[in-house]
Amino acid sequence: MxxxxxxxxxxxxxxxxxxxxxxxxxxxxxxxxxxxxxxxxxxxxxxxxxxxxxxxxxxxxxxxxxxxxxxxxxxxxxxxxxxxxxxxxxxxxxxxxxxxxxxxxxxxxxxxxxxxxxxxxxxxxxxxxxxxGSGVLASAVGMDKNYMKLVLSAAGVSVGPFVTIPPREWAKDRNACLESVNALTFPVFVKPCRGGSSLGITKVADPADLPKAIEFAQKYDPKVIIEQGLVDARELECGVLETPDGPRASVVAEIRVHSNDGVYDFATKYLPGDQVDIDVPAELPQDVTERVQALSIKVFDTLGCEGLARVDFFLTGENHLVCNEINTMPGFTATSMYPQLWSASGVNYPELIDTLIQQAIGRRPGLR
Missing domain, CATH: 3.40.50.20 (Rossmann fold)
Structure with missing residues (x-):
């Protein structure tokens, strides 16, 4: 042996x-x-x-x-x-x-x-x-939604309107920060800028509720990002896996949330209940599926990712794709979205684990 x-x-x-x-x-x-x-x-x-x-x-x-x-x-x-x-x-x-x-x-x-x-x-x-997984720079940029959106936008990827509120600006002039959000159309989503698992997120329809939502998000991260809500958009996700032949995209999934506020939050993701339907694969025209897959690989390459990532999109009524975010270490239980995407693409969970480990062993640390 x-x-x-x-x-x-x-x-x-x-x-x-x-x-x-x-x-x-x-x-x-x-x-x-x-x-x-x-x-x-x-x-x-x-x-x-x-x-x-x-x-x-x-x-x-x-x-x-x-x-x-x-x-x-x-x-x-x-x-x-x-x-x-x-x-x-x-x-x-x-x-x-x-x-x-x-x-x-x-x-x-x-x-x-x-x-x-x-x-x-x-x-x-x-x-x-x-x-x-990804290296230092790709991990850092992928984690910070502000810089992630700036980099992707510079590469020609649509990211949707947003406003970032750094802690120093909030401490210096709250009114100016709140006024900056007027550039967005309500409802908006207030989020920790460097958070995940949908923790600390609030959907805000009334500007009067913004201060409370910002302070709630700051419990998870002092830096807050506020994103314009896309009404009636479909929420799509796609996995990317690095292979010897380059990054490969999985099938595309759709998340349909039934919670009262329509937010795919921590409780909806991880706690028992019937608040969400997940379609793997999503019912989409073939050309839309191919666009999501191609754009997922573009996002992966633009940020210099390695190993794995899950890329999340909104699909508007005009079939326009908006990149919501990238996760360079997505949830990885057997029932998490990323392994589900690859299982539906012909790569089972143990094989996925093995592929990622072998890919990492074959990549030397340091500048590359």
């Missing part, structure tokens, strides 16, 4: 998307080929501590009713060490290091700040660790 490649599954994190990351880790750990890969679990607590997780502990992370899983503080410390050939992971017990071993590749199943925004990618680069 050939020696197994050692994969560090890094999950949890000090962001509001901690629980989603835990669910993702449990799903990947359950599906990964253990004859091919030796899995090393590294949980990051909400306080930022790195701790060791064995395989069974990872797979036990689950949603219990409406109770979300979390990485506890009682596990032993995980320690990352730079080595001549890359990096090692060890467990610290009291003052001694144990279970020291080389890491072949890291799979950071982290969502949101400090995981999807280029920070941990920079850590991997500095330690010479191959890793799944």
């Amino acid at each position: 050939t020696e197994r490649q050692r994969v560090a599954l890094v999950f949890g994190g000090a962001s509001s998307e901690h629980a989603v990351s835990c669910l993702t880790a449990a799903s990947v750990a359950s599906a990964i080929d253990q004859e091919k890969y030796e899995v090393v679990g590294v949980g990051i607590t909400p306080s930022g501590r790195w701790v060791r997780f064995d395989h069974d502990a990872m797979t036990s992370l689950a949603l219990d009713g409406k109770n979300l899983p979390a990485v506890g503080e009682d596990a032993p410390d995980a320690v990352l060490l730079k080595s001549s050939g890359g990096a090692q992971i060890a467990t610290r017990a009291d003052r001694a290091l144990d279970e020291l071993g080389e890491i072949d590749v890291a799979f950071a199943l982290l969502h949101g700040p400090f995981g999807e925004d280029g920070t941990i990618q920079g850590l991997f680069e500095m330690n010479g660790i191959p890793y799944v």
Whole structure:
């Protein structure tokens, strides 16, 4: 039997998307080929501590009713060490290091700040660790909706009208910030600029409700983005997967939300209930499907993404496509949208995990 490649599954994190990351880790750990890969679990607590997780502990992370899983503080410390050939992971017990071993590749199943925004990618680069997903710049730009939209707009991709409110401007002159939103047509969507999993989002139809919505979004990110709502637009999503022949686009899906406010928020995505229908594939004319797929690859390439991404669009009544956002580390449980898109495209969940890991191992860290 050939020696197994050692994969560090890094999950949890000090962001509001901690629980989603835990669910993702449990799903990947359950599906990964253990004859091919030796899995090393590294949980990051909400306080930022790195701790060791064995395989069974990872797979036990689950949603219990409406109770979300979390990485506890009682596990032993995980320690990352730079080595001549890359990096090692060890467990610290009291003052001694144990279970020291080389890491072949890291799979950071982290969502949101400090995981999807280029920070941990920079850590991997500095330690010479191959890793799944986009690099520092693509991760940072993809995470910040303001800069993402500026870059895509410069490349000729339609992104829709928006206003960004930096924390310094809000502190200096709230009235000027609120007046800047008058350039948009209501309803608008107020969002954390560097958030994900639809946390902190408010749909605002009355300008008088803007201050409260902005302050709510600032609980997740001091920088806020306000996007003009597109009335009666269809919400479409497409996955992109890097292959040896270049990026490939999946089938296209449509999300139809039935919640009272029509917002595809955290509860609608992750908590039990019948608030949304997801059509995979979406019922679209072939030419529209092909346009979404081609534009998804263009977005992926424009930002310099690697590995994987999910690109979200709005389709207006005039069949005009507006790019809403890109996720460089989309939700990755077996039932998340990204794996569903690839399952419908002929790539099952274990195969998808294997493809991403092998693609990462074949890509050297550093400038490329």
